Amino acid sequence: MDKEISLENPEFSVVISCYFEENSIEEFHSRLKSTLERTGRSFEIIIVNDGSADGTWEKIKTIFEKDEHVYAVIDLFKNSGQQSAVTAGLGVARGKAIVLIDSDLQLAPEDLPRLIEKYDEGYDVVSGYRVNRQDSIWRRLPSKLANWIMRKSSGIPLSDFGCTYKIYRAELVKAFEYGPFNVFRTPDVISKAGRIVEVPVQHFPRPYGKSGYTFWKLWQYNMDNLVRFSPRLFQWLAIICLFVGFLFFIRILAGFFTDFKVMKEITPGLILNALVFSLLIVVGVLSIIGEFAIRSFLALYRVPAFVIREKIIRSEKESI
Numbered sequence: 001m002d003k004e005i006s007l008e009n010p011e012f013s014v015v016i017s018c019y020f021e022e023n024s025i026e027e028f029h030s031r032l033k034s035t036l037e038r039t040g041r042s043f044e045i046i047i048v049n050d051g052s053a054d055g056t057w058e059k060i061k062t063i064f065e066k067d068e069h070v071y072a073v074i075d076l077f078k079n080s081g082q083q084s085a086v087t088a089g090l091g092v093a094r095g096k097a098i099v100l101i102d103s104d105l106q107l108a109p110e111d112l113p114r115l116i117e118k119y120d121e122g123y124d125v126v127s128g129y130r131v132n133r134q135d136s137i138w139r140r141l142p143s144k145l146a147n148w149i150m151r152k153s154s155g156i157p158l159s160d161f162g163c164t165y166k167i168y169r170a171e172l173v174k175a176f177e178y179g180p181f182n183v184f185r186t187p188d189v190i191s192k193a194g195r196i197v198e199v200p201v202q203h204f205p206r207p208y209g210k211s212g213y214t215f216w217k218l219w220q221y222n223m224d225n226l227v228r229f230s231p232r233l234f235q236w237l238a239i240i241c242l243f244v245g246f247l248f249f250i251r252i253l254a255g256f257f258t259d260f261k262v263m264k265e266i267t268p269g270l271i272l273n274a275l276v277f278s279l280l281i282v283v284g285v286l287s288i289i290g291e292f293a294i295r296s297f298l299a300l301y302r303v304p305a306f307v308i309r310e311k312i313i314r315s316e317k318e319s320i
Contacts, residue, residue: 013095
């Protein structure tokens with residue numbers, strides 16, 4: 001169901017992705033709505049069910065029926081990942097600014113006014129960073145790697161890219177024309193922002209269920225960012241190889257004129273270690289190239305990252 005409306009665009013579009021959140025979504029929505037109402041700003045809420053197989057979708061539809069501020073609710077056929085769910089929500093967002101926040105109650109909706117305060121100062125992106133992060137080491141370690149990769153790929157020194165809690169100016173996000181064949185990616189948007197600021201936000205242990213971000217999914221996310229970072233990666237590999245090759249050249253050349261040695265004497269053990277190290281580097285580079293080729297193949301055949309099962313958009317004629 002998809003209904004056209006002609007209501008005035010709100011100032012904020014809050015896009016929420018949910019995955020097995022039947023125990024938290026009602027409390028989260030209540031706290032978020034109360035916080036937004038206290039700001040005195042116009043807003044809409046868009047909730048996306050990322051293929052949850054529990055009662056999440058039914059509770060989302062109940063919230064939609066009760067709260068006129070919930071402009072749209074979307075159900076994806078299967079779990080497609082947070083970025084895909086966010087992309088589905090962005091497709092119907094009408095606000096002048098996009099607010100992203102997780103619905104698992106690890107982030108506090110009550111912190112939103114602090115981000116809005118910075119947004120009002122003219123920043124393009126206001127990013128929350130988690131203080132005293134309450135996640136296991138198996139979440140924090142790949143997250144640290146992801147932050148490093150995203151800092152390098154975007155050229156922006158944010159400390160916590162992985163924190164969903166952010167406000168983006170809508171023009172910045174919509175310029176990328178995100179959709180099923182081009183999903184939302186935080187480093188892409190942030191790399192094009194002129195003014196960025198970080199704001200500390202609270203972080204709490206997850207009260208219900210388990211995170212959809214398993215160690216393996218975080219690793220896949222890191223590899224995806226690494227592939228996107230590949231041009232610079234190859235540049236650095238080229239620099240390292242040229243530097244090491246230059247050292248070998250100097251060593252050989254110096255051997256004709258002096259006993260001075262740039263490197264230690266070459267032994268069979270050193271040669272073996274060099275060969276093994278070189279083999280690992282070659283295999284790693286070939287793996288990255290293979291991943292890049294596969295993604296290019298999939299992009300060529302336009303395989304969608306997500307498919308919407310149901311989309312309910314509020315009509316201006318509806319009333320609560």
